[in-house]
Amino acid sequence: MSGSSASLQPPADAVKPVRHPDAPAPGDLLGAHYEHCFGCGPGQPHGLHLEARAGEGVALTAEFTVQPAHQGAPGLAHGGVLATALDETLGSLNWLLRTVAVTGRLETDYVRPVPVGTTLHLAAEVTAVAGRKIYSRAVGRLDGPDGPVAVRADALFVEVKVDHFIDHGRPEEIRAAMSDPDQVRRARAFEVNP
Numbered sequence: 619m620s621g622s623s624a625s626l627q628p629p630a631d632a633v634k635p636v637r638h639p640d641a642p643a644p645g646d647l648l649g650a651h652y653e654h655c656f657g658c659g660p661g662q663p664h665g666l667h668l669e670a671r672a673g674e675g676v677a678l679t680a681e682f683t684v685q686p687a688h689q690g691a692p693g694l695a696h697g698g699v700l701a702t703a704l705d706e707t708l709g710s711l712n713w714l715l716r717t718v719a720v721t722g723r724l725e726t727d728y729v730r731p732v733p734v735g736t737t738l739h740l741a742a743e744v745t746a747v748a749g750r751k752i753y754s755r756a757v758g759r760l761d762g763p764d765g766p767v768a769v770r771a772d773a774l775f776v777e778v779k780v781d782h783f784i785d786h787g788r789p790e791e792i793r794a795a796m797s798d799p800d801q802v803r804r805a806r807a808f809e810v811n812p
């Protein structure tokens with residue numbers, strides 16, 4: 619069974635996503651958007667350390683290897699961790715649009731259990747854009763990019779201004795992220811294009 623709810627169906631006036639001219643080239647690693655992000659940050663010892671790579675159009679691939687710290691049932695990935703991997707992968711798409719956006723809705727299908735030690739091969743794409751709303755979907759496969767489907771997700775991201783983070787985040791982390799010497803990461807976190 620699968621099928622996303624009505625709020626994840628793009629409205630009639632939605633348009634096709636447009637890859638930003640300065641988006642990373644197909645095949646390029648995107649890198650982390652934030653040192654301490656649980657999904658992609660290198661500074662999170664138990665994080666997912668997910669690595670995303672730009673694809674053609676507004677699409678990308680990503681990989682995440684399930685560690686013992688990610689278990690729910692013995693020897694199997696926790697469903698919430700798998701949702702995080704999907705969320706992070708889908709969130710990374712926004713860098714190809716050069717838009718800063720946060721997850722408004724994420725719907726996940728769990729199709730097969732994912733054992734510890736498995737590398738989940740994820741593929742995601744933006745399907746439509748309607749104003750601030752970005753519609754996207756992702757799939758995660760076992761044993762390689764063409765392996766059996768383990769998880770799927772449909773999502774709605776909502777574009778936000780940098781104030782979203784300044785108003786709601788803790789000042790110490792915001793200050794540290796804004797003074798990150800890594801220019802690309804700083805731009806990815808805080809650059810908002812009109």
Ligand SMILES: CCCCCCCCCCCC(=O)SCCNC(=O)CCNC(=O)[C@H](O)C(C)(C)COP(=O)(O)OP(=O)(O)OC[C@H]1O[C@@H](n2cnc3c(N)ncnc32)[C@H](O)[C@@H]1OP(=O)(O)O
Nearest residue numbers: 625651652705706709720721722723751776778783806807
């Ligand atoms: C430093 C690192 C940076 C880098 C940032 C990258 C981070 C990547 C991390 C992975 C991604 C995450 O986990 S992000 C973290 C998890 N997500 C969050 O914390 C978001 C918490 N929620 C919010 O802050 C808010 O609800 C927003 C921003 C999503 C929306 O609030 P808003 O800005 O007031 O906008 P609002 O008018 O309500 O909604 C705009 C349009 O979207 C629709 N909409 C809004 N929410 C939903 C929803 N759940 N389901 C359906 N539709 C929705 C509305 O109907 C409306 O449609 P219409 O009337 O226009 O038709």
